[in-house]
Amino acid sequence: MSTTTSYDDVLYPSYTHSQTHPDRLATLATLNGLQPAPVATSRILELACGQGGNIIPLAVSYPASHCVGIDLSQRQVEKGQAVIDALELKNIELRAQSILDFPADSEPFDYIIAHGVYSWVPEAVRDKILQICRDHLAPQGVAIVSYNTFPGWHQRRMIRDMMIFHTKRFTEPAKRIEQAKAFLTFMTQATGTESAYGRSLHEEFRTLSVSDESYLFHEQLEDVNEPVYFHQFADELAKHELQYLCEVEQSNLQFERYPPQIAEVLAKMEIIEREQYLDFFSRRTFRQTLMCHREVKVDRDAMASHIGELLVSSHIPIAPPEQPQAGQPLVLKSRDGSEVTIRDPLAKAAFVELGTQWPRRIPFDELQTAVRKQLSGGSVVMQSQEAFQQNTRVLQETLTHAFVLGAVGLNAGDPTFTFEVTSRPLACPLVRHQAASSEKVTSRLHSIISLDPIARWIVTKLDGSIDTAQLFELLVEHVQNEKMAVQVEGRLLTSPEEVRQHLQTKLMPNLQQLAHQGLLIA
Numbered sequence: 001m002s003t004t005t006s007y008d009d010v011l012y013p014s015y016t017h018s019q020t021h022p023d024r025l026a027t028l029a030t031l032n033g034l035q036p037a038p039v040a041t042s043r044i045l046e047l048a049c050g051q052g053g054n055i056i057p058l059a060v061s062y063p064a065s066h067c068v069g070i071d072l073s074q075r076q077v078e079k080g081q082a083v084i085d086a087l088e089l090k091n092i093e094l095r096a097q098s099i100l101d102f103p104a105d106s107e108p109f110d111y112i113i114a115h116g117v118y119s120w121v122p123e124a125v126r127d128k129i130l131q132i133c134r135d136h137l138a139p140q141g142v143a144i145v146s147y148n149t150f151p152g153w154h155q156r157r158m159i160r161d162m163m164i165f166h167t168k169r170f171t172e173p174a175k176r177i178e179q180a181k182a183f184l185t186f187m188t189q190a191t192g193t194e195s196a197y198g199r200s201l202h203e204e205f206r207t208l209s210v211s212d213e214s215y216l217f218h219e220q221l222e223d224v225n226e227p228v229y230f231h232q233f234a235d236e237l238a239k240h241e242l243q244y245l246c247e248v249e250q251s252n253l254q255f256e257r258y259p260p261q262i263a264e265v266l267a268k269m270e271i272i273e274r275e276q277y278l279d280f281f282s283r284r285t286f287r288q289t290l291m292c293h294r295e296v297k298v299d300r301d302a303m304a305s306h307i308g309e310l311l312v313s314s315h316i317p318i319a320p321p322e323q324p325q326a327g328q329p330l331v332l333k334s335r336d337g338s339e340v341t342i343r344d345p346l347a348k349a350a351f352v353e354l355g356t357q358w359p360r361r362i363p364f365d366e367l368q369t370a371v372r373k374q375l376s377g378g379s380v381v382m383q384s385q386e387a388f389q390q391n392t393r394v395l396q397e398t399l400t401h402a403f404v405l406g407a408v409g410l411n412a413g414d415p416t417f418t419f420e421v422t423s424r425p426l427a428c429p430l431v432r433h434q435a436a437s438s439e440k441v442t443s444r445l446h447s448i449i450s451l452d453p454i455a456r457w458i459v460t461k462l463d464g465s466i467d468t469a470q471l472f473e474l475l476v477e478h479v480q481n482e483k484m485a486v487q488v489e490g491r492l493l494t495s496p497e498e499v500r501q502h503l504q505t506k507l508m509p510n511l512q513q514l515a516h517q518g519l520l521i522a
Helices: 022-031 056-061 074-087 123-136 153-167 173-190 196-209 213-220 230-239 260-268 271-282 300-309 345-357 364-376 385-405 429-435 453-461 468-481 496-516
Strands: 043-047 066-071 092-096 109-114 137-148 242-247 286-293 311-313 330-333 339-342 409-411 440-442 448-450
Touching: 022 109, 022 137, 022 242, 022 286, 022 300, 022 409, 043 123, 056 066, 056 074, 056 429, 066 074, 074 092, 074 429, 109 123, 123 137, 123 230, 123 242, 153 173, 153 196, 153 213, 173 196, 173 213, 230 242, 230 271, 230 286, 242 271, 260 271, 300 364, 300 385, 311 345, 311 364, 330 345, 339 345, 339 385, 345 364, 345 385, 364 385, 385 409, 429 440, 429 453, 453 468, 453 496, 468 496
Parallel strands: 043 066, 043 109, 066 092, 109 137
Antiparallel strands: 137 286, 242 286, 311 409, 330 339, 440 448
């Protein structure tokens, strides 16, 4: 049955969400003592999948997996199905279906994704989402549900109420969006920043003013948007015989950001209580919560001991001049600017090794062997078993802490792309399909990459049939035919030979960048 929804009237951009990738879920589950299914052969369900922008790339990356997506919007499902047909995918099914109509006899799934739906549907549907997780999650399966949270959403809810009041006289979505923007301008002009109230409003207004129109419409103007306190969500999990596992982002584990007396109290709290207080401290607005069956044993206190089951990488290069001298700490900065201070010699050597090996993902045992060899200079070292195990624990704990801070990557599985540029480069079929009509493509790292015109053109040619020499000649011809202006340090290259020489120096670095972005496959 065809159903028209507000998402048919105002299409929501259907992109990937890296935090929902099953490998991320499997990694976090492993760290917490679970034994999740290998992603490559797993069964994956996405509720409210939209046009399939999140689940179709998973089906492409893992041809031996089985993927199912459902969405109430017939129009969005049809758009996703067109991509599936174009790529001739056989391991994915999209259904135009209400979550309430999800069949009771459906197969079990290893990973269930419900991103951007829970807070935006009526209570009966919210209940059904958790019921599906209870009834259709495999014994060691993991589900992720995202939702808006209090206390942070108290202020946003106030602004939402204001916007709904202002736009209630309009029925056409385009007009409501136009008026919502006008309201933001009106309020910004009317309220100063002298008071705490004015400053807080202006902060929210700045965020909304640069938001995509579809976000503004579906987040602020939809009939339903019901934030909850975390402890209330945890109660709902318990009612459905599910339990809280962790958050997709582990930053709440950074107790050192708080005064010692606060961190000490937090560490003694039961997990649900602690998470709720952390929300109070941060005025949290949004959660991405992982859950599993109630009877599954969760081992949060021994996260570091499970790192040996995972692959390790680090995006932080350590050049030889930056390598610390013996006895000196190594201070690294993570993506968010947080500093990681490394003092243990084994751990310092590990970061040097990871920086050298980037972007490879290294098994923990291989990493440990490499750094011990590095420190010993290849000579025989006699050490007690107890000392050896203690060094291993220190390295595990250091890497786990760095993972929490974002300075280390952990993965449950090997990459589904290649870091190497082969003689006949091959771009992912989905990437080539997307690049034909858009500058935005989906990488095998499950992120959105914006390509410049040259990179976009190159990607469309990488079907594995031409070598790099042929690609170069085609690129030169393309630049000439399109009469592209090539500039180097502000200077326009006018000579065809100069243009040719410049393109020759840039082709391989561009291909290497595409590989590191997860766009090329073997």
